[in-house]
Amino acid sequence: SSRSRSSSEKTFFISSVMTEQVSSSIYPADSAEINVQGSIQFAVNYIQKLGELHIFVMHCRDLATADRKKHRSDPYVKCYLLPDTTKLGKRKTSVKKKTLNPTYSEILTFKVMMQVLKTQSLNVSVWHDSSFGRNRFLGDVNLNLLEWDFSNTQINEYVLKTRVNLSPFMFIIYVTYCGLIARTGRRTSTMESAEVQIWVKDCKNLPLVRGLVIDPFVKCTLRPDTSRRSRQRTRVVTRTANPMFNHTMVYDGLRPEDLREVCIEITVWDHGRLDNHYIGGLRLGLGTGESYGVEVSWMDSTTDEADLWQRMLRSDGEWVEDVLPLRMLMMPKSISK
Template structure:
């Protein structure tokens, strides 16, 4: 797409040494058919950049989560390395399905400018869990996470398809549920929008990177409809989890960026990539 570029970074955060613990309990409520996670508190969390203050939260998700229940989050607690939450995260799910899952609780430092810091995580194999045990668990946080972070910084020289445009960026994993679809805010009257927006995909394993594809597309929001301005697809090839699909058409530049990201976990892979027209943008 001549004259248009998208600057983005993709990677996993690992800039803070993990320490501390998390206290939580889990329970399956048969009457409600709900899985409840009571997040009590965290203790002795690692300190991120002290200039930015403290703003921490806990995120939960189930893996492999084939029915796309999604992630849940606590509120953000500020100004403490020992945040107390006392919150319940709920999933409506059958007990049979639950026993095929692993619960992951991860702790994050929230940054309003887009770069959240990973502070540690714990996981619980629910196939082996005694659900009669509803007492509090106090587990040390560990330094591993399997997520993809995509940080869209800005676009330059977007095409003026009308007098002024109001651009935004849409993210999607085309082979997953609508819950994977996210978008940035709309920026008014600019062909050079600065988004500084981070989008996170949870529960993607290293082995999935060979057959996954992330689509980023830029749109102009008008009163009646949105118009596609261009996009790109980050992935490794043309097959999606064993099936040949026509939308996995990454260019060599897009494949190269994905490969650099996969080869360098816990580091940012940065690139400036040209936008192009996509015949079947999601």
């Protein structure tokens, strides 16, 4: 079962900060980093009559070698309009085999209104296509479209950057997190129950995802249960990128063994009259990729998120704290409202 309540009392909290890092859905975890090098040539052109943004991807030069055993890279280019990192928001070129200097001459197209476009950031990344395992990150470029001169339709060359110092957005969310704060049960029974509390304090410097104002709120879900009973949320704080919530969310009735199979998903949203707009989130769990023996996409906690969860499991009722990055999460449409 679950419940939520407001909290005005002082207590421990953790500061979860996105320090110019970006989505793990854009940058999957990769244990073997590649030293990024080289450049990419592309042009940006907005076609007013069509309401389309065209990215003309021309050429890459002097890319890093991804497959060191075979001394080769099979690169392709991928584009997102951040903060949208869904599959529907992704565009990519063909793969060029066995080359560090690929030529594409391909146009990637986004159907988007100019007023929306100016609230977004263009992420252009280069990847090695791996036949086995994860694709390898070869570098990227980010353009803040609010400041972009759309009269510049020439092919420009950009130095590829590593995956730090990428995002133009800075997020801060304070969360109080406590695990196993209650262990109860009759003396004649071996059954124990656990309670998890998440205290959302406030957010700072949230991006304006749909114009000049933002009406943020925070949602929490205990996966794999995505029913309404599992979903909790704070109130909406209107017209501010620095909302104060002071709200505690509680999940109880869990068995200790359940805590190795579940995941606490915390997300930040901008409230809209017709639809809510996703901003970012994090997932607290073991990050094993499985839940109760079934492979699941949402058990994808980063190393730091999983480390916090593991420390909570070992805490024996004590509060744990850490600094964590807020990131983009891949979520089914059915639970994104």
